[in-house]
Amino acid sequence: MELGFKGKLLSLKRALVDTGSGSTIVSTDLAESIGIIAEENDMIYRISGVGGSEFVYSKKVDSIKIGELYTENFSLEIGAMNYGFDLDGIIGLDLLQEFKAIINIGQLTLESNG
16 A cells, blocks of 8 residues: 655555445554644544544545555545554555455455446
């Protein structure tokens, strides 16, 4: 998964596809490495899931690319992601729907339906 933000690119090597997650989340530490930081007017809110809850803020990135799948001006959440295992991000249902993605379990790929 590759994020574009203000002319900088961030490659996420360990991104989990999670159809049970309503939103896409990126690690705060990695996001900060390309200048995605919480600003004074950003709304901070709590999200909850099976792994517990955490505080996140939302940012719009210029682009997201996963293989051949691509979108622009997409809002994702930035959070600590302290889940007890090493992840760079979570690909949630919002991004999967934006891509109109098909999850191919046999090939372990994401494919486009549009």
